[in-house]
Amino acid sequence: MSERIIRSLFEGRLKTWATARALPLQIAYEDVAFTPPADGATYLRAFLLPANTTSEDLEGKHTAYRGVFQVSVVTKAGIGRGAAESVADEIAALFPNNQGLTKTTFTVYVRSPMATASPQQGDTTTTLPLSFTYRADTN
Numbered sequence: 001m002s003e004r005i006i007r008s009l010f011e012g013r014l015k016t017w018a019t020a021r022a023l024p025l026q027i028a029y030e031d032v033a034f035t036p037p038a039d040g041a042t043y044l045r046a047f048l049l050p051a052n053t054t055s056e057d058l059e060g061k062h063t064a065y066r067g068v069f070q071v072s073v074v075t076k077a078g079i080g081r082g083a084a085e086s087v088a089d090e091i092a093a094l095f096p097n098n099q100g101l102t103k104t105t106f107t108v109y110v111r112s113p114m115a116t117a118s119p120q121q122g123d124t125t126t127t128l129p130l131s132f133t134y135r136a137d138t139n
Helices: 002-020 082-094
Strands: 026-029 043-050 063-076 100-103 106-110 125-138
Touching: 002 026, 002 043, 002 063, 002 082, 002 100, 002 106, 002 125, 063 082, 082 125
Parallel strands: 026 043
Antiparallel strands: 043 063, 063 125, 100 106, 106 125
16 A cells, blocks of 8 residues: 555654654554653654545556654643754654655655644643645556
């Protein structure tokens, strides 16, 4: 399924960047066991949110994969938003609008600028959700 390829392209790019930073960031992936850092260090949560797959031709050969890729920046509560917003800026630069990522002959495109949603504050952490839409077409 092409969602698997899309996920691997986005998560792979995110992981390469996160591990290469001066202060590397851990990433919690969907349906993978994860223990948040005990010291309260910043970490990321990655989600692929596919939309309905469509076809835009009468023959049914075309397939359009659309959806949202979300990365949440999780920081210690009560430290302000500066750290999370700095990481958000780096992630936005990592996935610019109209960027294509390719695996063999399959290409997925970032189709919107990175958007930031309202932070969600918990007892011990604050989560800043970031997201962009994507699209991939096959024939």
